[in-house]
Structures are given as C-alpha cells and as structure tokens.
Amino acid sequence: MLKVWKKVIATGNVTKPWEKSVPPERSRGEVVVEQNAACKGCNICVNVCPTKAIKLYDGSPMINQKACVFCGLCVESCQDGCLKQTSNYKLATLGGSLADNTGSELNNKIRRVLGRSLHIRHVDIGSCNGCDFEMNHVCNPVYDIQQYGIDFVASPRHADLLMVTGPVTRNSTQALLMTYEATPTPKLVMALGACACSGDQIFGESYAIRGAVDAFVPVDIYVPGCPLRPQAIIHGLMLALDRM
Amino acid sequence: MQVIKAVLKEKGKLEFPSITPKISGAAWYEREIYDMYGLKPVGHPDLRSLALHENLPQGIFPLRKDFNNKTPVPTAKKEFPMAGVEGEGVFQVPVGPIHAGIIEPGHFIFSQAGEDIIRLDAKLFFLHRGIEKAIEGAPIERAFYQVERISGICTVAHSLSYCQAIENLAGVTLPPRAQYLRALVGEMERLYNHVGDIGNLCAGMGFAVGIMAGARLKEDIMRVNESLTGHRFLRGMVVPGGVRLDINDQLSAEIRSMLDKLIPDFNEMIELFRGNDAFLNRVETTGIVPRQVALDLGVVGVGARASGVDVDIRRDFPYGCYSALKFDVPVYTSGDCAARLWVRVDEVAQTVNLIRQILAKMPQGPLKVAIPAIKPYSSGFGWCESPQGNNIHWLMVGENNTVYRLYARAAAYPNWPALTVAAPGNIIPDFPLINKSYELSYACVDR
Ligand code: SF4
Ligand code: SF4
DSSP, X not given: OHHHHHHHHXXXXXXXXXXXXXXXXXXXXXXXXXXXXXXXXXXXXXXXOTTXXXXXXXTEEEEOTTTOOOOXXXXXXXXXXXXXXXXXXXXXXXXXXXXXXXXXHHHHHHHHHHTTSEEEEEEESSOOSHHHHHHHHTTSTTTOGGGGTEEEOSOGGGOXXXXXXXXXXXXXXXXXXXXXXXXXXXXXEEEEHHHHHHSTTTTOSOTTEEEOGGGTSOOSEEEOOTTOOHXXXXXXXXXXXXXX | OOOOOOOOOTTSOSEEEOOTTTOGGGHHHHHHXXXXXXXXXXXXXXOOOSSSOTTSOTTOOTTSTTSOTTSOOOOOOOOOOOOOOOSTXXXXXXXXXXXXXXXXXXXXXXXXXXXXXXXXXXXXOTTOOOHHHHTTTSBHHHHHHHHTXXXXXXXXXXXXXXXXXXXXXXXXXXXXXXXXXXXXXXXHHHHHHHHHHHHHHGGGTTOHHHHHHHHHHHHHHHHHHHHHHSSTTOTXXXXXXXXXXXXXXXXXXXXXXXXXXXXXXXXXXXXXXXTOHHHHHHHTTSSOOOHHHHHHHTOOHHHHHHXXXXXXXXXXXXXXXXXXXOOOOOOOSSOSHHHHHHHHHHHHHHHHHHHHHHHHHOOOSOSBXXXXXXXXXXXXXXXXXXXXXXXXXXXXXXXXXXXXXXXXXXXXXXXXXXXXXXXXXXXXXXXXXXXXXXXXXXXXXXX
C-alpha cells in the first residue's frame, strides 16, 4: 500500500488543459483548399481519395469533412498545390435540435439541463475500435474529462448523451435503436468519427452496412476524424454545451 | 507451412468433410465457410451461424461471386440459438451486446450455478462490416485503406500482412530501410498495446492506480506515434511496396527519450503488482487455459505463450528484417491471467530493446518499390505478429491488380474460443478480468 501511495505522489498531477497540447508537425488534420487555388479540374484528387470525400464544384475541389479520413493522399497527388493539410482537429459541427433552434427555448432547456453535468453512454455499432479507444483516452489522467463535469455511465437509462461509433451495421441496428429508446429525454446523440458521420463511405457499399447514424436516430453533434483525437471529442462536447 | 485445399466437383454437392472432429481449432473457420459460401462441412458438431445474424434471410451467401453487394437485402427474423445449460438451480445471465464500459459489442450467455460459471457462449460479429466483400474488385492499392481500418489497435498488423501478401505475389523485395521502418511501427504498435493492456487489466479488478498509470504511459507512447507517423494509431506509414514516411535524427531522439523515460516508470508500475497480495490473488489461478487446450484450439500469441506454447511468427517464419534482430520469446506455463500479464510485461522489455536495435541499425536507401502487374488469379499469404498474436492475410488478385478475394484472419479469431474454456469454473466477477487478460479485439474478428 505504501508503494502505491509513493507512486501516486511521485507521479503528481499530469492533467493538462485540453487545448494546451499542440499536435506535432506531421499530424494530419483538416485538409483545406488553398485560397488562390489554380485548379485545372483534372480530377486526380477525386480519383485518389479512398473514401470518395472530394468532389469538384465550380472548378474547385470541395471536401466532405464528415467522410475524410485525413490520409493526405489528395494533397500528395495534386500537381498544382491546390490542397493543404493542416493539423486542425476542431471540426465538430452541430446538427438536429442544437443546430435548428439555436437560441430557442428547447435548445436553452437542453443546455440548462445537461450543461454542467453530462452523462454519456457509449454505443459501438460497427467501429474499428480506433474511435472507441480515443473515447477511452479522454478518461485518462492527461485529458481527464471528469474535470468538466462529464462522465461515462454504465446504462443508457442514466445517460444524457449517446456517443455512437462506427457505421450502422446490419447486426447492430437493433442494439442502436433499443439503446436510443432506453435513454430518457432530453437526450443528445453524438456521431463520432468518419464512419458514424458518413456511413458506408469508409468501407464502401456492403450487405453488412446500413448507413450513417443519422439515417437511424437524430444526430446533434458530428465529430469527424478517423479516429478523432481525444481533443476533438472534448471540442465537440464543449461546442454542444455552449462552453467554448 | 502446409496448405490444405478442398476441391469441390463441378455440379457435385456443395459440401466437404469437416475436419473439426479431428482439429477442434477448425470449428469457427468451417462455420464461417458455411455462412459465407453455403458450403457444408459434413460432420461438424455445431453448425450454428457465426458471422451472419438472424437478420439475414436464408439462402444468401455474401461471399459467393454471384451475390452482388448492391442488391438490397431485406431484414429477416430468424432465430439465433445460444448454447446454455439447463437444470435445477442453473440460471442464465445474458450480457451485452452493449456493455457497461467503453468497449466493443458482444453478447454473452453465462450459465450459472450459484456464483460459478458452468458454460459461456458468445455471439459476436456485431461489428461485421463485410469488408472482405466490399473491397472485391477495388485496386489493391486503394483497398489498402479499408484493410488498414479493419481494426484500430491492429492497424499496422493488418497493413503489414496485407502488403506482404501483395509483395509476395508481385515477387518484389523491399528496400532495407523500408523493412526497418515497418518493423519500427510494428514494435511501436506492440508497445502501446501491451502497456495499455496491462493497465486495462487493472480495470478488471478495480485497481484504479494501475488503470491510470497504464493509461498515462500509453498516452505518452501514442503521442510519439503521432510525431512519427502523423497518426496516433500509426496509420499512414505502411503502404503496399514500402513506407510513406521517413525518419530523421530528431524523431529517433524523440523515440529514444520516450523509451528512457518509459522504462523506469513502467517498472515501478509493475512493482505495484508484484508485491501486492490482493492483486496476485485475483490474477493467479484465474481463467486457466491448459497447454493441451491451447494447442487443440490453435491459440496464438500472448494467449499461447502464457499456456506454455512457444510460438512467435517473427521468429518462426521471419518476415522483413526480423532475422537480423535479436529478441527472446517469453513463455509461461500456468495458463492463467497472471501468466498472460507476465508475458506482456516481459514482451514490453523485449520490444523496447527491439526498437533500440532498429533505430541503431537503420540502413540508408529508398522507402518504396513499385508494385508491378501481378498475374491474375494468383494467390498467396502475408503474415506478421500483431500485439495479440499472428495475423494472416490470404489474397487472390484479379485482373489489373484488383482484389479478387481477401481473407483476413486476425490473432483474436483463434483466441476467442479459448475464452469459453477459460471462463467456466470461475465466478462472473472474474470474467472481465479473464476477458481483459486476453484483450481480444472484436473488430478484428468481426471484420
Ligand atoms: S485527406 Fe484522404 S480522405 Fe480526406 S479528402 Fe484527401 S484523399 Fe480523401
Ligand atoms: S472513423 Fe476511422 S477510426 Fe473511427 S471507427 Fe471508422 S475507421 Fe475506425
């Protein structure tokens, strides 16, 4: 026991404010289209993208952030330097009740009820476990999500928010719907990762995949990434709770 | 290595003699063949569905070539029988698929007499995404990005096996620098997994200090992963034909200094276990898998080495630069949770040593070779030792370097059945501990 205490004291406090640590130089985050891009419309980036996340609109590439896995192939392949990879991970967007009714009564009520103490239930319905592990990592002592009044709970009955990872597979559809049913209102749903946000774009059309999470239950927060880094999860939560 | 092939007569019956009665380890493979192709292993003792659940209509065999992935498939409501034990005083405890922690989904039925588990049956494949079918017809270099995503924590393992299958078929040899860089990320993957899994084992018994120490050390390693490859799970390094990114002095120094800091910290964490009777009481003699069972089921990796089976595919069938590296393969014989823990602990030391060797020996040269046109319909294997055990891919290439068929067998696949042997005789509260001592990835198995 003494050893345990000694180790705890020697380790000290390792928790850092979530925005503090900066992604390293090679970190692959959001791909942006350069402002004065001289796109020739060659379609090389469109063809090279493994998840069909790029389309050309009005003679310039547009990236569907929800389906992008940040592999950087498009940036490497563009001969004209139109695309640039940044390390930006703050890509969460709001949907459903949070986006439609900004400032509305319902919206305020959700935030009033859930804002300071949010309980989360994880639902994995087809993930490769990358997103799941990053969700685990927000609970590690470095990010320590509990310091923000946010915690994971064992049952949907105790949850305010469902964090869903993976595309909706045939075999998990029932589990998703039943978990959603079992969660008391008001409730929020967060789609975590490219799979949950975009459905079959990551793995391609398959008899075993039914689509994105929002085709089955209403989604309030989308957090892209493959997987999303722990900081992106915290960013998504802060955005949803209006605590940014 | 020996390959068994079963040849079906044209217009003959769609069946073949089951080898499961002779080789128990074949049980799951044959059930999956029956599911996916409708080829019946005659004489198989348990032909329940494995990968396809009650929602798929009868008569659909997804991996048959005449099944088009774009065909809409209605939802059926068949039965999915689970195996239990009945009798006076025996009751059944269903658990999952959605669990209490942040873990992957699986449905378990424990048959209980009092506190003791008498039988465990598992329904898995909730994460079945049909990846092997989805990539059929895709160019091999494009399909790589789906294969890389079979599992997060085995990213490098799946990438390596797949790429090596391609390279074996194409008959290309990788430049030495690419081989060393691949070994580097392979060992980094083992390191962060083992350190994280050791911490996670403590979650199976509520030992918070251990959980947090493991999580903290894992985070340090994952940050170095990102510095090195731009990705915390090491995606984007290995590609068919070589590697995508190089290493420089600054990155080598960053890895070395992370290791220098990690080792004393890690050893102190292990000291908290070694002298701790309450801890040892929980892990010792819990979840025993005897050596003969491990051999019969074809258990691999950490699970095998903890049950006295001395296997490691890096040493037994060396790939890449492993024949030029020195390492020991730790083997324990008690087959319990403790043995699986100590195997991991010893392997952390071996892996740290390997990473240092790799950095010291890093040869100069190019990072990639081009993949030439591969003879259509040729097939071959690629393999590697993932953190959980050997990972094997079988690939048949179609016209114009596309995927004709892939079979990805992760280490967790042969190890899952061992869990159903390890659990009975223990009490339910020990199940999470036994489960975590194997740390089997569901996504790897379900695909
Ligand atoms: S980074 Fe990769 S996934 Fe994202 S748009 Fe570019 S090619 Fe597509
Ligand atoms: S988004 Fe990427 S990391 Fe997350 S589940 Fe899908 S493939 Fe895995």
